[in-house]
Amino acid sequence: MTDIAALKARLPDIRIEDHPTLVRQKSRDFFWYSPVLKRELDHVTGDCVVFVKSTDDVVATLAACYALDIPVTPRGTGTGNYGQAMPLSRGAVLDLSFMDKIVSIEPGVLVAEAGAVMAEIDKQTQADSGQELRLHPSTAKTATIGGFVAGGSGGVGSITWGGLRDWGNVTRLKVVTMEASPRILDLTGEDLHKVSHAYGTNGIITEVEMPLTTAFKWIDVIVGFDTLAEAAAFANETGEADGILKKQLAVVAAPAAHDYFNRHRRWIPRDKHVVCAMIAPQNYDAFLTITRRRRGAQLLFSTSDMSEADRKGLPDIYELGWNHTTLRALKIDPAITYLQTLYPFPNQLELVSKIHAVFGDEVVAHLEFVRFDGKITCFGLPLVKFTTEARLEEIIRIHEDMGAPVFNPHRYTLEEGGMKQTDEAQLAFKREADPKGLLNPGKMIAWDDPDYDYSSNRTYLFRGMQMEV
Numbered sequence: 176m177t178d179i180a181a182l183k184a185r186l187p188d189i190r191i192e193d194h195p196t197l198v199r200q201k202s203r204d205f206f207w208y209s210p211v212l213k214r215e216l217d218h219v220t221g222d223c224v225v226f227v228k229s230t231d232d233v234v235a236t237l238a239a240c241y242a243l244d245i246p247v248t249p250r251g252t253g254t255g256n257y258g259q260a261m262p263l264s265r266g267a268v269l270d271l272s273f274m275d276k277i278v279s280i281e282p283g284v285l286v287a288e289a290g291a292v293m294a295e296i297d298k299q300t301q302a303d304s305g306q307e308l309r310l311h312p313s314t315a316k317t318a319t320i321g322g323f324v325a326g327g328s329g330g331v332g333s334i335t336w337g338g339l340r341d342w343g344n345v346t347r348l349k350v351v352t353m354e355a356s357p358r359i360l361d362l363t364g365e366d367l368h369k370v371s372h373a374y375g376t377n378g379i380i381t382e383v384e385m386p387l388t389t390a391f392k393w394i395d396v397i398v399g400f401d402t403l404a405e406a407a408a409f410a411n412e413t414g415e416a417d418g419i420l421k422k423q424l425a426v427v428a429a430p431a432a433h434d435y436f437n438r439h440r441r442w443i444p445r446d447k448h449v450v451c452a453m454i455a456p457q458n459y460d461a462f463l464t465i466t467r468r469r470r471g472a473q474l475l476f477s478t479s480d481m482s483e484a485d486r487k488g489l490p491d492i493y494e495l496g497w498n499h500t501t502l503r504a505l506k507i508d509p510a511i512t513y514l515q516t517l518y519p520f521p522n523q524l525e526l527v528s529k530i531h532a533v534f535g536d537e538v539v540a541h542l543e544f545v546r547f548d549g550k551i552t553c554f555g556l557p558l559v560k561f562t563t564e565a566r567l568e569e570i571i572r573i574h575e576d577m578g579a580p581v582f583n584p585h586r587y588t589l590e591e592g593g594m595k596q597t598d599e600a601q602l603a604f605k606r607e608a609d610p611k612g613l614l615n616p617g618k619m620i621a622w623d624d625p626d627y628d629y630s631s632n633r634t635y636l637f638r639g640m641q642m643e644v
């Protein structure tokens with residue numbers, strides 16, 4: 176049981192809240208996108224929330240929690256999707272959202288505290304020197320940069336820059352360890368992979384250094400097609416057109432774009448499969464040229480000739496992409512859920528057509544084009560009409576049997592949501608930096624059960640998961 180009084184006594188200068196309503200609110204993320212996680216995690220709550228304002232506060236909090244054996248689950252703003260920031264063993268939620276200062280902006284390099292919100296970072300780097308982050312999630316307006324590095328994978332910008340764990344997209348992380356005397360480490364190079372996308376299971380990130388690139392007034396466009404195959408082929412061609420700078424490139428099948436994109440609906444006929452893209456203004460003319468040359472392509476929407484007044488109330492096009500597509504679908508049809516798949520290069524277009532022919536309306540195509548190891552390919556975040564958990568498992572199995580790996584968004588562990596194998600570097604670093612296993616318990620299977628058999632296809636259930644509220 177968490178000794179909150181003892182924790183408060185050790186940390187007199189740090190705000191600690193234990194009101195159950197606030198603690199429950201800060202113990203949740205967007206896990207409910209998954210009907211499976213909704214069933215498994217809805218009861219989860221911590222015992223208190225610790226609001227830190229500096230690296231020194233983090234060091235003091237971790238030292239106190241180590242001494243008192245209190246589990247600590249870090250949290251940015253809780254926009255993750257897989258219960259990543261949910262405290263499965265109760266204890267303290269470590270809220271980093273007040274560590275939101277920008278430390279420095281140099282040509283090509285940003286340093287920010289972990290709790291800085293990414294859209295706010297972009298505003299400041301644009302005003303400072305016409306620069307912006309290479310990558311951000313579609314939740315940039317609310318998500319923190321530390322939460323992105325610890326829990327995200329890529330997103331807006333990945334069509335040009337690749338994923339978050341690709342070398343060069345994060346250049347330094349300041350990390351605090353969970354020990355009797357917590358250490359402050361500056362990780363660079365190979366060491367970055369020890370904590371990036373580790374869900375905060377082996378260190379608390381307090382500062383992030385990331386590259387910046389030139390900021391543009393990106394043009395949002397929607398191009399319509401009669402078939403999914405034509406839309407996917409055009410997106411692939413646009414992705415491969417190296418001279419055309421773009422920041423976002425997605426395909427959404429009919430009738431989902433019309434049915435779920437409320438504010439853009441008037442531009443999208445119900446029978447059109449759409450490509451949604453962000454194009455650099457200097458390359459817009461080239462983009463129109465390839466659009467005109469593509470048979471059947473119809474430019475449905477463009478912000479190039481829209482006034483600010485006309486754009487008012489319209490979300491940015493990236494807020495129709497990534498998991499915002501799922502969010503918009505869920506708002507209209509709560510029975511929708513989703514998957515995360517990869518259509519590996521070089522057969523991505525063929526695989527998309529084959530898979531969607533199998534499922535028909537039960538699995539609606541949503542593709543996000545990315546540059547992955549220098550090759551254009553696409554991830555899928557298809558919209559799934561949920562019926563039963565057994566059918567969902569079957570849909571996943573069919574995808575994998577057909578050659579599309581699934582990063583299962585209906586699991587809360589790192590391994591099951593990822594490559595279904597132990598990440599030895601992350602595990603070794605956890606042994607060193609969190610010897611008592613107090614950081615975000617239950618999220619790294621390899622720590623709890625080194626012999627776990629990932630091929631068994633059973634769902635891992637964390638033993639310590641508290642079941643009563």
Ligand code: FAD
Pocket residue numbers: 204205248249250251252253254255256259260261271289290311312313314317318319320321322323324325326327328329330331373374375376378379380381497498499502615
């Ligand atoms: P949180 O949800 O608070 O935390 C995420 C994980 O990181 C948790 O495991 C938490 O314990 C850990 N953590 C947080 N801060 C720290 C820290 N300082 N040190 C150590 N560990 C920490 N993700 C993408 O990658 N790309 C997308 O395009 C994208 N689109 C999304 C769209 C929607 C509508 C939604 C709901 C989610 C989307 N996500 C996406 C997931 C999520 O929004 C992002 O990963 C986001 O960057 C998480 O930031 P956060 O501050 O909300 O982190």
